[in-house]
Every structure is written in structure tokens, then in C-alpha cells.
Amino acid sequence: MLKGKTALVTGSTSGIGLGVARALAAQGASLMLNGFGEASAIEALRAGLERDFGVTVHYNGADLSKPDGAGGLVRDAEARLGRLDILVNNAGIQHVAPVEEFPLERWDAVIALNLTAVFQGIRAALPGMKTRGWGRIVNIASVHGLVASVNKAAYVAAKHGVLGLTKVVALETAEIDVTCNAICPGWVLTPLVQAQIDARAVREGVSIEQAGRDLLSEKQPSKSFTTPEQLGALAVFLCSPAAANMTGASLTADGGWTAQ
Ligand code: NAD
Numbered sequence: 153m154l155k156g157k158t159a160l161v162t163g164s165t166s167g168i169g170l171g172v173a174r175a176l177a178a179q180g181a182s183l184m185l186n187g188f189g190e191a192s193a194i195e196a197l198r199a200g201l202e203r204d205f206g207v208t209v210h211y212n213g214a215d216l217s218k219p220d221g222a223g224g225l226v227r228d229a230e231a232r233l234g235r236l237d238i239l240v241n242n243a244g245i246q247h248v249a250p251v252e253e254f255p256l257e258r259w260d261a262v263i264a265l266n267l268t269a270v271f272q273g274i275r276a277a278l279p280g281m282k283t284r285g286w287g288r289i290v291n292i293a294s295v296h297g298l299v300a301s302v303n304k305a306a307y308v309a310a311k312h313g314v315l316g317l318t319k320v321v322a323l324e325t326a327e328i329d330v331t332c333n334a335i336c337p338g339w340v341l342t343p344l345v346q347a348q349i350d351a352r353a354v355r356e357g358v359s360i361e362q363a364g365r366d367l368l369s370e371k372q373p374s375k376s377f378t379t380p381e382q383l384g385a386l387a388v389f390l391c392s393p394a395a396a397n398m399t400g401a402s403l404t405a406d407g408g409w410t411a412q
Contacts, residue, residue, distance in 0.1 A: 153392060155180030158233035160226065162216060162273065163243025165189040165197065167342030168292055171380020172240050172387045177205040179388055181238060184229040185211045208233070216243050216269040217261055226276035235284065238391055239277045241270040241314075242292040246344055248303045248351075262306035267313045274321055274332070287330035288391045291318050292383070295338050295406045301371070315402050322400030331399040333390050338406030339368060341377040374407030 159176045163169040165187030177183055185198060194211055201209045210232045214225040230236045244266045247258040270291055281287025296304060297311035314334060321332040339345055341364075353363035368375050382405060389395055390403075404410050 153179045153388070154238070157181045157237040157391070158183075158229070158235060159238035159240065160184040160186070160229040160233075160236055160273075160277075161240040161242055162222070162225070162269070163187045164240075165194055167344060168337065168340055168380045168383050169240070169242040170197070171384040172242060172290075172292070173384075174201065175381070175384025175388050176238065176240075176391070177201050177207050177209065179391075180205070180207060182208040182233055183210070184225075184233060184236075185209060186214060186216070186225055187243065188213065188215075216273075217264040220272065222269040222273035223276040226273055230280055235280055236277050237281070237284075237286060238288045238290070239273055240290045240292065240387060241273055243269065244292070244294075244307075244310075244344070246304070246307050246348070248348065249305075250303055251305050254305050259306045263310050263313075266307065266310035267317070270314055271317060274317070278321075278325070278330070281330045282325070282328060285329055287325070289318075289321060289330070289332040290387050290390050291332070291334040293318070293334040293336050293402065295336050295371075295404065295409045297334065297336055297402065298404070298410050318402065319400045326399065329396065331390070331395065333395075333398060333400070334402045335383060335386055335390075336402050336404045336406065336410070337378050337383055338372045338404070338409040339377050340380060340383070342380070372407040372409050373412065376407060378405045378407065 159181045161173040164173040164185045214221045293314045294311045296308045297315040300308045318334040349363045353360045
């Protein structure tokens with residue numbers, strides 16, 4: 153369905169971004185991967201996607217928390233893929249602390265990657281999308297774009313910002329075939345969440361398995377994790393003709409978290 157299209161997925165060396173990149177490649181899109189990791193592991197990932205799906209896959213390890221990191225990445229994707237049709241803003245980090253103990257340096261780092269880089273990537277990608285008259289922007293936000301949790305001031309502020317930005321971009325592109333939507337996952341078992349489960353196990357003196365069960369039952373009524381594969385399928389849907397008139401939307405995949 154996406155044969156001939158090109159896509160950039162930020163933070164796609166792990167977790168949700170990798171799930172989305174695989175799903176887009178499976179539909180025939182050529183890719184630009186981004187994110188951190190061992191050079192040999194990333195090369196194996198890149199070559200594996202090319203082999204499995206018969207598409208071209210590039211990699212650029214830009215640090216998107218740096219000024220113009222996201223803009224430079226988009227320009228490199230356009231140069232190496234020929235143009236950029238699909239932009240998935242996924243790279244993100246977390247820091248957990250009460251507001252009065254939240255280090256300013258961590259606040260700045262979370263806002264820089266989870267919000268400012270999304271703005272910079274979109275700003276760089278839009279001119280090409282507008283010129284060609286087609287584009288799909290998918291922002292991986294969070295349930296924390298819609299509701300809050302304690303100790304996540306920077307993350308919750310950034311994700312609420314991403315939903316606001318998604319709506320502005322949707323309005324500014326409403327009359328052309330460019331859409332901008334957000335996906336709001338609940339808990340997904342990725343390295344980002346595993347770190348929170350591990351910290352919880354230590355804090356509460358329980359096993360890692362028990363800490364995972366406790367984490368889920370606190371917020372996510374389904375008591376099961378959303379998977380990167382499910383989120384990949386949702387991103388593919390947002391790039392499909394069926395979603396051509398969906399824009400500015402925030403789609404939850406949260407096991408009922410925000411229904412409570
Ligand atoms: P992850 O830690 O598994 O992956 C994050 C990716 O971003 C990795 O590829 C990492 O290398 C990359 N990255 C980190 N810092 C970067 C930087 N400065 N520049 C470029 N790339 C960088 O995390 P994940 O759980 O897959 O999260 C992906 C997105 O989904 C994030 O925006 C996160 O907020 C969001 N999210 C995650 C969950 C969850 O439960 N895991 C829930 C809701 C939303």
C-alpha cells in the first residue's frame with residue numbers, strides 16, 4: 153500500500169519506533185531510521201529490514217535533542233530518499249521526579265526531544281509535502297498528552313504540547329492532502345518502560361514480574377501491554393487512503409486508561 157512512498161521514523165532503533173518502521177517497510181515504504189545504539193546492532197537492523205521487505209533503508213544517528221538535530225535529519229532523509237512523504241515523530245525520553253525536585257537540566261532535555269524536536273522536524277518536512285501535495289505526519293504522543301500522572305512534569309507538559317502542535321499543523325494543512333495526527337499509547341513494554349518497572353521493583357521490594365503487573369493494574373484496565381506491532385498497524389492506517397480525511401486527531405491505544 154505504501155510502495156513508492158518514503159518515511160522517516162525518529163527513534164526507530166528500539167521499541168515503538170522500530171515497530172512502526174517495520175510496519176511501514178512491510179507496506180513497501182523506503183525508510184530512514186534514527187536513534188541510538190551499538191553500530192553493529194543498528195547495521196544488522198537496517199540490513200534486516202532491507203532484506204525482509206525489499207525496500208531501501210538508510211540510517212542517520214542524529215541527536216534530536218541538539219538544536220536543529222531534527223531539521224538536519226529531515227534534510228538528510230529528503231536528500232537520500234529523494235523526498236519525504238511520511239514523518240513519524242517518535243523519539244522520546246522520560247524523567248521521573250516530584251516537581252520541586254525536578255532538575256532543570258532534565259526538564260530542558262525532555263522538552264527538547266519530546267516537543268521541540270517534533271516542531272523542528274515538522275517545520276523542515278512541511279515545505280516538501282506542501283509542494284508535492286501529499287504528506288502524512290504521525291506524532292507518537294502518549295496518554296500523558298491527555299491526562300497526567302504524578303512525578304512526570306516535563307513528560308506530561310511535552311506530550312500535551314505535542315497534541316496542541318498536532319492540531320495547529322492539521323489546521324494549517326487542512327485543505328491539502330497532508331494530515332497530522334497523534335497516537336496516544338498507554339503502557340507499552342519497551343526499554344523506556346522497563347526502566348520504570350525495574351525502579352518500581354527495587355522501591356517496593358517486589359519481583360520485576362510483580363512490579364510489571366502492579367504498574368499495569370494501576371492505570372491500564374485491560375491489564376495487558378499495548379504492543380509496538382499494534383502501534384505500527386495504527387500508523388499504517390493513518391497513512392492509508394481510509395484515513396485521508398482524518399487530521400488533528402488523537403487516537404488512544406491504552407487498554408481503557410483514559411476511559412476511566
Ligand atoms: P525506547 O526507549 O524504547 O525508544 C526510544 C527511541 O528514541 C530509541 O530508538 C532511542 O535511541 C531514541 N532516542 C533517544 N534519545 C534520542 C535522541 N536524543 N535523539 C534521537 N533519538 C533518540 O522508548 P519507547 O517506549 O519506544 O518510546 C517511543 C515513544 O513512544 C516516545 O516518544 C515515548 O514517549 C512514547 N510512548 C511510550 C510509551 C510506553 O509505554 N513505552 C507509552 C506512550 C508513549
